[in-house]
Amino acid sequence: MREAIFRYVKETYKTEPDYPFSTAPTYPVLRHADNRKWFALLMDVSREKLGLKGTEHVDIINVKLGDPMLVDMLVRQPGYFYGYHIARSNWISILLDGTVPFEEVCRWIDESYAVTASRQKKQKIRPPKEWIVPANPKYYDIVHAFDSAGEIDWKQGRGIRTGDTVYLYAAAPVSAILYKCKVTETDIPCHYSDRALTIPALMKIRLLKRYRPDRFTFEKLKEEYGIYAVRGPRGVPHSLGEALKK
Secondary structure, eight states: OHHHHHHHHHHHHOOOOBOOOSSOTTOOEEEOTTTOOEEEEEEEEEGGGGTOSSOSEEEEEEEEOSOHHHHHHHTTSTTEEEOSSOOSTTEEEEETTTTSOHHHHHHHHHHHHHHTSOHHHHHHHSOOOEEEEEEOTTTSOGGGTTSSOSEEEEEOOTTOOTTOEEEEEETTTTOEEEEEEEEEEEEEEEEEEOSSOEEEEEEEEEEEEEOOTTTSBHHHHHHHHOOOOOSSOEEOOHHHHHHHHO
């Protein structure tokens, strides 16, 4: 399974194994190219050191997970252990003798890669997010924004990436969410600036759905979903996200 893992990380992440330990030359490390952090360490240890019967050596892979509760759940299953020699910081060890299927091992390698990535890389590889983005009718006719085009340019908020979902909220006097949009492109250069507005970058958003102005009003957002202000791009609470999808 070692060779299968090496092929997987090379194809998926363009990563080659690194052997940094002079005292353990058979222990390869898999690390990020930018921050040099490990996202996996392969070792061969005796079964008895893992609390298993027998003294023969077996391969394991150490990976880091983001949720300590998930760690506690996994180590109750066959083939999973608290991190051997790396017990801190949510590391686990996975037996590579077939007890845990290869596809499942790859899933946790992916998780570890994401957890240990640099901040810049995390932004790029994170799953799509949902945002509420405000629009001021004083500066833009948001009510008629999509009357003549299904896709428009919009000011890009910090943290928003291609593939994210944006719900456009029209400020007073409308005071309601009007549109659901998909972000199709980001980081479009822009150098607009005046006394009221500065736009350093644009994104393209494609209309997916319209909402009646009386459907998701500010009063409803406040009373039912705990949203008391929409002054800039913000995340969407789960309960509101489910309602917006209906």
